[in-house]
Amino acid sequence: xxMSRLHTPPVTSRLPTVGTTIFTVMSxxxxxxxxxxxxxxxxxxxxxxxxxxxxxxxxxxxxNQYPPMAGVPALREAVAAKVEALYGHRxxxxxxxxxxxxxxxxxxxxILAIVHPGDEVIVLDxxxxxxxxxxxLAGGVAVHVPLAPGSFEPDFALIQAAITPRTRAIIVxxxxxxxxxVWSEAHMLRLAELLRDTDIIVIADEVYEHMVFDDQLHQSxxxxxxxxxxxxxxxxxxxxxxxxxxxxxxxxxxxxxxxxFRKVHQFNVFTVNTPMQHGLAAFMAxxxxxxxxxxxxxxxxxxxxxxxxxxxxxxxxSQGSYFQCVDYSAVSDLGEEAFCRWLTAEVGVAxxxxxxxxxxxxxxxxxxxxxxKKDETLRLxxxxxxxx
Ligand SMILES: Cc1ncc(COP(=O)(O)O)c(C=O)c1O
Numbered sequence: 001x002x003m004s005r006l007h008t009p010p011v012t013s014r015l016p017t018v019g020t021t022i023f024t025v026m027s028x029x030x031x032x033x034x035x036x037x038x039x040x041x042x043x044x045x046x047x048x049x050x051x052x053x054x055x056x057x058x059x060x061x062x063x064n065q066y067p068p069m070a071g072v073p074a075l076r077e078a079v080a081a082k083v084e085a086l087y088g089h090r091x092x093x094x095x096x097x098x099x100x101x102x103x104x105x106x107x108x109x110x111i112l113a114i115v116h117p118g119d120e121v122i123v124l125d126x127x128x129x130x131x132x133x134x135x136x137l138a139g140g141v142a143v144h145v146p147l148a149p150g151s152f153e154p155d156f157a158l159i160q161a162a163i164t165p166r167t168r169a170i171i172v173x174x175x176x177x178x179x180x181x182v183w184s185e186a187h188m189l190r191l192a193e194l195l196r197d198t199d200i201i202v203i204a205d206e207v208y209e210h211m212v213f214d215d216q217l218h219q220s221x222x223x224x225x226x227x228x229x230x231x232x233x234x235x236x237x238x239x240x241x242x243x244x245x246x247x248x249x250x251x252x253x254x255x256x257x258x259x260x261f262r263k264v265h266q267f268n269v270f271t272v273n274t275p276m277q278h279g280l281a282a283f284m285a286x287x288x289x290x291x292x293x294x295x296x297x298x299x300x301x302x303x304x305x306x307x308x309x310x311x312x313x314x315x316x317x318s319q320g321s322y323f324q325c326v327d328y329s330a331v332s333d334l335g336e337e338a339f340c341r342w343l344t345a346e347v348g349v350a351x352x353x354x355x356x357x358x359x360x361x362x363x364x365x366x367x368x369x370x371x372x373k374k375d376e377t378l379r380l381x382x383x384x385x386x387x388x
Contacts, residue, residue, distance in 0.1 A: 014137060022353065026341075027039060029345065029350065033344055036373075036377060036380050038373065040370065047242040051279060054280075058279050063274050063278050064275060071098055071277060072281060074278065075277045076099065079097050079250050079284075080097055082290070083252060088222070096253060098252075098261060100269070102248060105247075106249050107134060107205065109251070110261060111138050113260045113263065114169060115138035115169065119141070120143045120164060121203075122145055122169070125146050125360070125362070126179065126358050127357055128205065128357070142359075145162045147181075167198070170191075172205065173206075174206065174218070174219060175208035175218070175321040177208065179316070180316070180317070181319055182216060182319045192227050202232070203231070204234065205234050206218070207236040208239060208321040210239075211297045213320060218320070237280050248272055248280065297372070300375070301322075304378050304381075305318070305324065307378070311331075311385060311388050313328055313388065314327035323370055335353075336356075339365070349381045352368045369381075
């Protein structure tokens with residue numbers, strides 16, 4: 001039979017196992033049931049109006065055409081100054097900092113730039129959901145190493161055992177999504193020691209760098225010269241300034257790594273939107289805009305934790321990021337996904353099952369809440385959760 005003219009050719013999927021993410025599923029369910037959405041990680045409050053004004057000023061000033069491929073120089077300079085002030089390492093804005101379309105594009109671009117078919121990349125489970133498909137798209141193999149169950153501490157013996165001659169990179173995420181743990185100085189020193197005699201590159205996902213609580217310091221790889229020399233740092237203006245929908249971030253790395261990164265970036269997005277970059281550069285001139293974030297989020301964390309203190313949820317430590325994980329085993333016998341669906345539909349609060357962040361679907365009876373919400377949103381959620 002002749003083929004119909006209206007024929008869409010079939011495609012062999014590059015990512016056959018990828019489907020709808022749990023974030024989309026839970027957000028849709030939250031919408032359907034009118035639940036308070038503490039699932040997906042984004043603020044329900046607006047950014048500082050000064051940032052909007054700065055972007056508007058840039059647009060009105062006619063800054064609406066392609067910026068330089070690596071990003072607006074003033075923004076790269078602002079990033080270099082911030083990183084140096086906080087972590088003591090100077091990245092050259094000309095050759096070592098690139099503005100990206102959010103951290104997500106930064107991570108994909110790094111992986112496409114450095115991973116060859118058959119290369120292995122170590123990821124520590126539970127982990128952010130874009131890592132593995134990114135590695136697969138590059139033809140690489142994600143080697144999953146679990147963080148210690150319960151504490152989410154890195155197990156360096158397991159990491160060491162996972163290293164092979166094919167290991168190209170390791171992805172480290174601190175503060176950590178979903179567990180809300182942070183790596184200590186000792187962890188970073190141990191990582192440096194482990195990688196010392198290797199050519200393994202570190203992809204440091206530091207998107208929550210400005211959300212570290214209880215007077216702890218964010219242990220950026222930039223603080224450790226040995227690590228900085230072999231690392232790509234990824235950060236996100238979206239996370240930092242409450243504008244996740246703007247999708248602007250940056251990648252900082254030594255010049256030779258940045259040169260390879262930019263080869264891919266150039267033909268991936270080429271450039272990132274101009275007025276947002278100018279607005280962010282102007283806004284960053286006031287360091288209090290990021291220095292005040294730990295206090296801002298710690299207060300929300302404490303409000304949320306205090307509201308659950310007398311419930312049967314066991315609160316895990318929340319040292320950084322804007323997440324709070326709970327052990328709900330005293331509340332329900334359901335598995336994590338079933339529990340989160342029940343919580344959304346019957347209790348009216350959406351959460352994310354931790355199992356969604358594990359390759360193996362490991363189910364510990366843990367759920368993740370996002371507390372980057374207005375106080376009134378958190379109070380409404382607490383009214384529903386506290387009696388459990
Ligand atoms: C660990 C981690 N990395 C990267 C991202 C993506 O950041 P962006 O929105 O800037 O792409 C997220 C967002 O949730 C995240 O949690």
